[in-house]
Amino acid sequence: MRLVNLQMEGGETVGLTGDLLGELMRLTGAVVSVVGSSSQTVQGEGVNVARYEVVSVDGETPSVGVLAEGGDGFSLEGEDERTLVDVPPELRSQVGAKIWVVGPDTADGLRVRSYGVIRPAG
Known part of the structure; x- marks a missing residue:
């Protein structure tokens, strides 16, 4: 337990x-x-x-959702629906996982500076 x-x-x-x-x-x-x-x-x-x-997380407000991949790249789905940019290779393999992301907002979307997996895909 x-x-x-x-x-x-x-x-x-x-x-x-x-x-x-x-x-x-x-x-x-x-x-x-x-x-x-x-x-x-x-x-x-x-x-x-x-x-x-x-x-x-580390003093910053994260966006939280499920990592999705579409024709235009990666995004968060859920309450904090966001387009993600500069997604690191190790995060790209986590499609379907519930994650948190922290980073600056840009014209193209939320730039991934740091992230964590809350619930693995599957």
Whole structure:
């Protein structure tokens, strides 16, 4: 059994449960807002996460979505639908994965400066 804890703004930690734990484990170091119901963990009271939002990564607001490839190149699909530019080769192989992307907005789209895989494709 894996334990995932959320550190609150005040410094206390809360145990997390639910189907989204795999995704949340991949967001170590990010600022995340979670919504859910009260639950019990092996450490005591916790939160059964129903949904979450990635608020910031390294102090910047990321765009989050599923990586897609089309005739015009790569894009994010979902709430943050964006055209992506300068997609690194190692990210191109992740089509279908849920990712976060940080970078500057350009006339051609969001330039990928950094990214992370939240949920692998498949």
